[in-house]
Structure formats: C-alpha cells, structure tokens
Amino acid sequence: MNPAILHISAEPIGAGQERVCYQHPDDESKVVKIQKGDNDTQTRRELALYASLARRGMNDFEHIPRYHGKVQTNIGNGFVVDRIADHDGAVSRSLWWHFERGYPVTEFLPYLEELRRYLLDKRIVFSVDMGRYNILLQKLSPSRARLVVIDGLGNHTAINWLDNIGFFARRKIRRRWQRFIGRLHNYSAETMRRHEGSPRKLEAAYRRQQPGP
Numbered sequence: 001m002n003p004a005i006l007h008i009s010a011e012p013i014g015a016g017q018e019r020v021c022y023q024h025p026d027d028e029s030k031v032v033k034i035q036k037g038d039n040d041t042q043t044r045r046e047l048a049l050y051a052s053l054a055r056r057g058m059n060d061f062e063h064i065p066r067y068h069g070k071v072q073t074n075i076g077n078g079f080v081v082d083r084i085a086d087h088d089g090a091v092s093r094s095l096w097w098h099f100e101r102g103y104p105v106t107e108f109l110p111y112l113e114e115l116r117r118y119l120l121d122k123r124i125v126f127s128v129d130m131g132r133y134n135i136l137l138q139k140l141s142p143s144r145a146r147l148v149v150i151d152g153l154g155n156h157t158a159i160n161w162l163d164n165i166g167f168f169a170r171r172k173i174r175r176r177w178q179r180f181i182g183r184l185h186n187y188s189a190e191t192m193r194r195h196e197g198s199p200r201k202l203e204a205a206y207r208r209q210q211p212g213p
C-alpha cells in the first residue's frame with residue numbers, strides 16, 4: 001500500500017450533491033471531502049476562498065472549518081478540513097435539523113448575528129449554497145455554542161476580482177445575507193405551520209440574549 005495515499009474504508013458521515021464527507025482515518029478531529037462526480041464547482045470555490053484567506057493572513061476559524069490541505073485517497077482526491085462536532089463527539093446538527101424538529105429561527109438569531117458579523121469582518125464571501133443544511137450548531141461545551149458554515153463558502157459569480165476590495169466584498173456579503181436570512185425566516189415559518197403545539201426552545205444554557213442594534 002502506498003503510504004502517501006490515505007486509506008478510507010468507513011461509511012461516509014454525510015453527503016451532498018457534489019461531495020461525500022468521511023472521517024479522516026488517522027485523525028479524529030478532521031474529515032476528508034471527496035468529489036462524487038465530475039462537478040468540482042463548490043470545491044473550486046471553497047479552495048479559492050481558503051487560498052485568499054491564507055494570503056490575507058486570516059487566522060480566525062470560529063465560524064468556518066480550518067483547511068488542512070489536499071490529499072489522495074484510495075477512493076479519489078480530496079481535501080481535509082476540521083470535523084465540526086459537539087463536545088460529546090457527535091457531528092453537530094444543522095439548522096435544518098433543528099427547524100424540522102420544531103425549533104423556530106428566532107432561537108438562533110443571536111447566533112446568526114454573531115455569524116453575520118464574523119463573515120463581514122473577515123470578508124468571507126458565500127454563495128446561495130450557504131443555507132440551512134450547511135450551517136451547523138456546534139455545541140462546544142454544555143454552555144457554549146456557535147454556528148459553523150461547512151459548505152457554500154466562496155463566490156458563485158463569474159466576476160470576482162472586486163471581492164479583493166473590502167468595500168465591494170462587504171456590500172456583496174450584506175446583500176447575500178439579506179436574501180439568506182429571508183429564506184431562513186420563510187422556511188422556519190413553513191416548518192412551524194407544519195408543527196402543531198408550541199415552538200421548541202434550545203436548552204437554557206444555550207439560549208442567548210438578542211444582540212443590541
């Protein structure tokens with residue numbers, strides 16, 4: 001066996017349209033993402049974003065997984081990022097998972113506001129693919145949680161060079177955030193109509209005050 005090639009034999013921990021995600025065989029804290037078919041669009045966007053963050057010396061990975069480079073595996077080429085898991089070791093649950101179980105979007109507004117500020121501050125552009133399936137609520141301890149974006153990072157439009165200028169990047173992030181948060185509210189309202197009874201609340205320790213203006 002070639003030692004440079006990672007050997008993956010476990011079942012995937014998740015799959016989307018484009019990539020399948022596996023536990024890293026040698027490192028519990030990481031995952032390997034491998035392309036499923038010919039489409040490498042999201043991977044290209046994501047790697048371009050991580051390259052631009054590295055060029056800028058951006059080293060704050062509170063709300064996106066850290067990138068650990070490309071790898072070759074027995075099932076194809078991939079890349080390694082942090083595994084987003086709760087303090088009990090289980091992979092963190094998405095916003096979608098919570099909506100489906102009757103938690104309304106209002107439970108997450110303080111966390112969403114923190115995420116919005118981070119993306120703006122660090123100039124992290126995202127695409128329409130950043131949505132309820134691709135944002136995880138990571139429970140870091142019995143009293144601390146945060147939202148982490150695992151997919152949809154990077155830009156989906158053809159002309160991106162303006163993203164290198166802070167003003168234009170932030171304008172784009174603000175506009176896309178408006179659309180994203182609108183979709184989230186609509187979806188939450190829809191799931192709440194399906195759910196009879198009272199909306200569920202996060203455990204007390206994870207409930208946060210609404211941020212100020």
Ligand SMILES: Nc1ncnc2c1ncn2[C@@H]1O[C@H](COP(=O)(O)OP(=O)(O)O)[C@@H](O)[C@H]1O
Nearest residue numbers: 014015016017018019021065082083084150151
């Ligand atoms: N960093 C991560 N930590 C834990 N699970 C992840 C991570 N990245 C992806 N996953 C899981 O793998 C799935 C597919 O990965 P994703 O990047 O969303 O692929 P796609 O671009 O095809 O949608 C996700 O929905 C999630 O379940």
Ligand SMILES: [Mg+2]
Nearest residue numbers: 016017134151
């Ligand atoms: Mg996805």
